[in-house]
Amino acid sequence: MDKKQLIIKHAADVIAEKGYHGATPKVIAGRAGIAVGTIYLYFKSKEEILNYIFVEEFKKREKFLLGLNTKDYSFYEKLELFLDFHFDELESDESTGTVLIQESTNPQQQSLEGVQKFLTELPEIFADMLQQAQNKNEIRALDSQFAARIIFHSIRGAVMELKKEAVQKGHEDIKHELKTFFWNAIKKKEGELPNENHQDE
Amino acid sequence: MDKKQLIIKHAADVIAEKGYHGATPKVIAGRAGIAVGTIYLYFKSKEEILNYIFVEEFKKREKFLLGLNTKDYSFYEKLELFLDFHFDELESDESTGTVLIQESTNPQQQSLEGVQKFLTELPEIFADMLQQAQNKNEIRALDSQFAARIIFHSIRGAVMELKKEAVQKGHEDIKHELKTFFWNAIKKKEGELPNENHQDE
Amino acid sequence: MDKKQLIIKHAADVIAEKGYHGATPKVIAGRAGIAVGTIYLYFKSKEEILNYIFVEEFKKREKFLLGLNTKDYSFYEKLELFLDFHFDELESDESTGTVLIQESTNPQQQSLEGVQKFLTELPEIFADMLQQAQNKNEIRALDSQFAARIIFHSIRGAVMELKKEAVQKGHEDIKHELKTFFWNAIKKKEGELPNENHQDE
């Protein structure tokens, strides 16, 4: 197995478990069954490990999202496919998902190139998709930038919850719930805000 | 001036800026214009400062939410009032809001009583409100626990974004956008999921 | 009650219990029911408290020993009276005795005037007594300086033991054992205890 991937894998495990600061190179090396020094043959610093994780995961999602745009999907289909992709990723590698969510909130980590990309470029692509959907009249009028971020962070939140509740509910149910939730939030059609209704009365 | 509040205030500032680990007692004391030792006159440990912040903020929100339930508001009104309250809090004390969002994701902090309350009891109260709204037929059928958490974390996410973009958009606009978003996501009435529509075609 | 004595009393208690370094002014003040600042009205420093204890206890013993020399006792009688005096002191104020033994071994404390006196002048007086006894042919030939110190430290050791064993044996028994032990060690030739001789006469 590629040693760089071996390190990344165990680093993600330990960071997910103990947080970035609790994850010492010694512990990561121990888990990976290698020497501390070996980590520094593949990464310049501990920070770079985290950065690498974010860069890799960003690339995967970016590629997928850009790929979606080349095909002739409705926005709802895109949303669905992206959520499926996202959840599949999380299922296949739980700790990496946790790390993405956990460590992106830390201000000291937000200067990392990978974290920054993950946090700004990904919602950006998503916002573009929302804007196109709006142009095509597939969804209601909304601030696409803002809505993209709400959705992006809601997914983060949903994932956080999933860790906690020892999964009473299956991933499938949660995905469905999320899709419905978001679709209702952004879809075209009926319904003004109730207080506008109130004002009519 | 109350020294405990002085410490809390500057601790929140520094934690918001540098993260919990970057916020050393030395720096906090420096900002507050007091000696390091003084911190430990009011708090048993650095951890206790963070915990205190969470406990206090939890109490405020709990009180407000429980207060809402005693009055005869529609769910939409409740949602609106809570968002108003929440955003007002954040506006009046930006760093505390940042801390709440930032530090609640760290696994090492999640064992703190205050963090735990904030992360579990608050969505719980919110879930109760959603459940009642469902019973009264105010909103569509949904998993109230899960929806509560999506909303809760979306607010967290929205707040995170607000910090970043040097507020191109005003709080008022964001509040309105969020209200609309959530209300559409959960309101009664029209509209099945589009793919169900597709299947009909 | 004299406040200086009040402080000394509780300081001795705490030092006996936790050692000099474990005895913080805060704890001492707490036990004495006074404020920390008050201690510093009566003592220049924490070190001075310890010094004061040693000086006071040294004075008591010095006075007693010098007093013995003015009277016409046999050496055995003197030894007996001194042991009685010493044990009586310990019984009436256990923690002070513990402090004397405990803290005199610490090299950082040995520069204190009081500790130094206790550790050097007291055995010196005792050595003089031994020397006189030798001159009068009451005891065997020995190095009086050295013997004085052996005896002095044996008493310290005996006292240390007394603390530990929850006193299975009474003070009286221990005193008798010590007297016999020392007397045999230094007496002229074989023979009975001198006061047994006296009783015979």
Place this chain on the structure above:
Amino acid sequence: MDKKQLIIKHAADVIAEKGYHGATPKVIAGRAGIAVGTIYLYFKSKEEILNYIFVEEFKKREKFLLGLNTKDYSFYEKLELFLDFHFDELESDESTGTVLIQESTNPQQQSLEGVQKFLTELPEIFADMLQQAQNKNEIRALDSQFAARIIFHSIRGAVMELKKEAVQKGHEDIKHELKTFFWNAIKKKEGELPNENHQDE
């Protein structure tokens, strides 16, 4: 060179000189010519260093004393051999001896396994030897437990004195004085030192 022994050696030096509390890891490391962190590669804490010293020295003495019992020595010979052994140890490593005596009186250190063993098990073995000697009629009737402790602590005291007086008197003289002192204190009846008897034969 073994680094654990290097640390122990310099730790003992510094503790002997400044006491346990004055011996900071920084100073110990400085003396040993290593970094502070290196200490913690070999010892879990500063306390463990002290404990290790006591455990090691206890083992040495225990082994020697138990070894004596397997051979057919008279008690006087045993006493003599033990004193010789003890003083040889002290001569070859002065600071360790000082530490044993100095730090065993501190109540906070007395909970350490090694200190406890040194202070209770060693006199216990000695007491057994005294009891056997009594049974064989080699020495007078006495409380073997108590006498063992007097002797044990007298040796401690004698050692303490030795440090101080810049050794006016040689170790040999002191050993002889101690042997005579103890032998007189415990021997059967009047009489000469046993080895003088031996020489007579």
Place this chain on the structure above:
DNA sequence: CATGAATGAGCATTCATTCAT
């Protein structure tokens, strides 16, 4: 390539002492 002992700046915390009240 791989190792892991060694490093030392930096951390959270304590506590003897002061001083305005």
Place this chain on the structure above:
DNA sequence: TATGAATGAATGCTCATTCAT
């Protein structure tokens, strides 16, 4: 006198990083 909140130097210990083997 008496107070006790405030101080900040100093403590024991950790951990990201290096480098000789």
